[in-house]
Amino acid sequence: MLNHEERLDLVFRALGDRTRRALVERLVRGPASVSELAAPLTMSLAAVVQHLQVLETAGIVRSEKVGRVRTCRITPEALRAGEAWLGQRRTSWESRLDRLGDVLAESGPSEGSTS
Amino acid sequence: MLNHEERLDLVFRALGDRTRRALVERLVRGPASVSELAAPLTMSLAAVVQHLQVLETAGIVRSEKVGRVRTCRITPEALRAGEAWLGQRRTSWESRLDRLGDVLAESGPSEGSTS
């Protein structure tokens, strides 16, 4: 079991690494095998597999093995959850600024200001 | 100096921690002092300050000290950068699915399908 906060922990932490973001960038253009994903990277294959596991436990990627090839693909829900969290905080912040603007406008543009 | 990838590293890593997300959630509702931010949390004040430093180096929060009180507030640009990254990858993924759908549709809805 994995609640919403735990999921966000895993998603944001997973994305907080260039290599893993690079993997995501490759995978949004379509599925790929582990070796295809590893090819452009300078690290060992084992290291790439470990990064993929991080992405997979975060729910960002899923993979299935056919024969000896593991094919990885994006699962967009987790990315959407991260985007949604950020969007909600941004709108919350913006609406606060709006209310603040309203209060300042209410005091009148030429009436006695705060200064 | 801090390039775009480094900034994203810091932003996503900063958000990959519940405590820091809680601090952000508090701060989107308006500025607060360090002790106000620490009050609802169970950890030491020093620990909260350390979390705030992580948020500040990520560019998510800025703070200024007046007298003996440090007041923290959100800087929304960094959050927007994270949201933008996620949004771009999502649309990239979605447009790929659209193209895939087009190709499948092109073969004709009642013509010989893949099965």
Next chain:
DNA sequence: ACATCACTTAAGCAGTTACTTGACTATGCG
């Protein structure tokens, strides 16, 4: 059958993170 390919698993290690405690430095207030 045998080699090769595509991973998989495990161990180890340097560096980082998320805390803690304790000592310290300003304010600000009566």
Next chain:
DNA sequence: CGCATAGTCAAGTAACTGCTTAAGTGATGT
């Protein structure tokens, strides 16, 4: 002044990360 408030700084530590290498496992190609 004297004392509480609001942080600041430095050390220490246990757990976690991001790698590495090396030794498997189980397809696949010839």
